[in-house]
Amino acid sequence: MTVTASTDLRACVGIDRPGIRAEGVTKRYGRTVVVDDVHLDLPLGGVTALIGPNGAGKSTLLSIVGRLLAADGGRVTVAGLDVATSRSDELAKAMAVLRQENHLDIRLTVRELVTFGRYPHSKGRPTGDDLVHVEKALEYLDLTGLADRFLDQLSGGQRQRAFVAMVLCQDTDVVLLDEPLNNLDLRHAVAMMGRLRDAARELGRTIVVVVHDINVASCYADTIVAMRDGRVAACGSPAQIMQPDLLEDIYGLPVRVHEIDDQLIATYYG
Incomplete structure (x- = not known):
């Protein structure tokens, strides 16, 4: 696929005041590379959604940013703090993290x-x-x-x-949520995303969520980061990412995008 303007990764690299910056982040398990030399700047404020197929590296990248996993290469800073070297109590006042599984x-x-x-x-x-x-x-x-x-x-x-x-309740500027819609029915999923969007806009939070539903990302996120095979395949606004050819390339199946009540909605089929 020819890379179009909507996959120009400069949209998420080189931001003047990034809330989160990843520089050459890599994670391996044995010979398998699950996050592959990721460079990414996420802006202060707003909701950023990480999307992509299973195994794309979304949750692994979020776990590295949240210091739940150590990177094998590269550097991450959150609100100017180096995730790998900052004191835990200092980092906990800047960033809150919700794991995918909580026991x-x-x-x-x-x-x-x-x-x-x-x-x-x-x-x-x-x-x-x-x-x-x-x-x-x-x-x-x-x-x-x-x-x-x-x-x-x-x-x-x-x-x-x-x-x-x-x-x-941790009241941090940066909030990382790995699949926060797990186990939620449709009503509560919609309410959850609405509250997260409100928290970002009204309270000035920088919220990063891993979601599987690309339509949730389209309707509620300000920035979408699409991952594939451990790399950032595209990054931009919902209008830039919700493109049929781009989504087909990321997910490997035909996708149509429709505008419904001013929202871009994808339908897909095998």
Whole structure:
């Protein structure tokens, strides 16, 4: 495929004030390269969606940015902090991360879990200000009525919202979310993305999400990064990325793009 203007990676490299910068980031497992020399600048503010087929390297890249995985090469900075060398407590005040899988060995209520998000600030001794943040996060994710329920009494979608509330309660400028729509039904998925978009626009957060649904990315993201085979295949606005030839090249199947109520929606078929 001939690279068109919409796959010009300069759209996401060389930004004057990037919130997140990846320089030559590489990750290998044995001889298999899963993230391959990625250079990427993500802007301050707004929602960035990482999309691509399974095995494209989306979650691995996000885990490296969030210091959940160590890179085998390259450098990542978040809000000017070197992810590999910055102190954990300093980094935790700048960046919050939600893993794809979350398991706890202790029994907690929703409120107790969300309060953990304040630990970088409270060191386990929450103040009145910390508790105000907790209540706001519970309300923001529509969890006030479930605040005193134990996590093992909730549905998978309710637990997912509780973990997202914990991350937002950390009150960081940068928020990384790996598949935050897992286990959410359509109504709650739409509500979740709407709240994340509002948090980015109204609270000035820089939010990066890994999503599988390209239409979610199109409708809610300000910037889309499309990955394939461990590399960034395209980066730009939804209008730049939601192009049939580009999406067909990334996903390997025919794609049509339609404009519906001012939104670009892809349909695909085998």
